[in-house]
Amino acid sequence: MSHAVIDYRNLFALDRKVALVSGGSRGIGEEIVRALASAGASVMLTDILADEGHALAKDLRGRGLRAEFMRQDVADEVQWEMAVAAVVAKFGGLDILVNNAGIEKQSLIADLCFEDLQKVLDINISGVLLGCKHAVRAMRPGGIAGKGGSIINISSIAGLGGIPALSAYTASKGAVRLLTKSVAVECAQLRTAIRCNSIHPGLIDTQMAARFLQGFVDLKLAESVQASKEAFLNQVPMGELGRPQDIAAAVVYLASDAARYVTGAELHVDGGYYAM
Ligand code: NAP
Numbered sequence: 001m002s003h004a005v006i007d008y009r010n011l012f013a014l015d016r017k018v019a020l021v022s023g024g025s026r027g028i029g030e031e032i033v034r035a036l037a038s039a040g041a042s043v044m045l046t047d048i049l050a051d052e053g054h055a056l057a058k059d060l061r062g063r064g065l066r067a068e069f070m071r072q073d074v075a076d077e078v079q080w081e082m083a084v085a086a087v088v089a090k091f092g093g094l095d096i097l098v099n100n101a102g103i104e105k106q107s108l109i110a111d112l113c114f115e116d117l118q119k120v121l122d123i124n125i126s127g128v129l130l131g132c133k134h135a136v137r138a139m140r141p142g143g144i145a146g147k148g149g150s151i152i153n154i155s156s157i158a159g160l161g162g163i164p165a166l167s168a169y170t171a172s173k174g175a176v177r178l179l180t181k182s183v184a185v186e187c188a189q190l191r192t193a194i195r196c197n198s199i200h201p202g203l204i205d206t207q208m209a210a211r212f213l214q215g216f217v218d219l220k221l222a223e224s225v226q227a228s229k230e231a232f233l234n235q236v237p238m239g240e241l242g243r244p245q246d247i248a249a250a251v252v253y254l255a256s257d258a259a260r261y262v263t264g265a266e267l268h269v270d271g272g273y274y275a276m
Helices: 025-039 050-062 077-091 112-138 168-188 209-217 223-234 243-257
Strands: 018-024 041-047 067-071 096-099 149-154 196-199 268-270
Touching: 018 025, 018 077, 018 149, 025 041, 025 050, 025 096, 025 196, 025 243, 041 050, 041 077, 050 067, 067 077, 077 112, 096 112, 096 243, 112 149, 112 196, 149 168, 149 243, 168 196, 196 243, 209 223, 243 268
Parallel strands: 018 041, 018 096, 041 067, 096 149, 149 196, 196 268
Antiparallel strands: none
């Protein structure tokens, strides 16, 4: 019996796909933007950091890739409507949304500042939910993009279990884990051809990670940044921090047709942290 030969290299390619990445100006988001563009996608990157975002888009265009920057605060619904409309107008569709923008505030629970809590919840939960809402409206049959797509929400290992001095952040990232599953089952059952998955990075070498390690020193939970880092790495079987590329590669997989049957999943990219 003859068997059709699938070109698996093509299955992972993102040619002719259009992506929107929030918080894409630096850190993990920057690497996600670079990865999606180099895999063939046209990328609209958004962020509140405008100078870095414009510079990144220009750099990618200089390499012959397709990228544009737009300023966007993910906590503002009107700005989501504008971002989705802008990406469809610029690149002719929307196939991939990466809800990457997120903030972290460290504090002991007894000292939790209400304004900080509200900000974390607004950006990390409302920002992701609003992104899902407006991407689904555009991607579903009859929407302005209309061809289905892949939504990828960046949660964290802090969305899987407790971490001291991180209650607001863990609450928000735990919410991202479960809202992802609700969006996934709803979109699948309504036959929208939209998939939705979450990625759970371990500690990744970015400015956020540096602030996280320093935070334990500031709160007198560690003697030095080095001690803070060693204490964390003792819980990581692979014994090292992750790199932004590790997360970007996982995004490319979930964005691609190789993940056609994957929805509602949580992909741990954490050096084995959660397996312990
Ligand atoms: P990052 O270096 O702080 O970058 C996050 C980006 O999002 C920044 O450019 C930030 O701008 C932007 N941003 C903040 N608030 C925004 C808003 N309201 N609207 C739009 N953009 C906004 O963080 P990262 O380490 O790359 O983290 C990216 C994602 O991965 C986050 O969701 C984070 O929670 C998650 N994560 C990170 C790690 C890690 O170890 N780094 C681990 C697990 C999960 P400003 O700099 O001006 O705030």
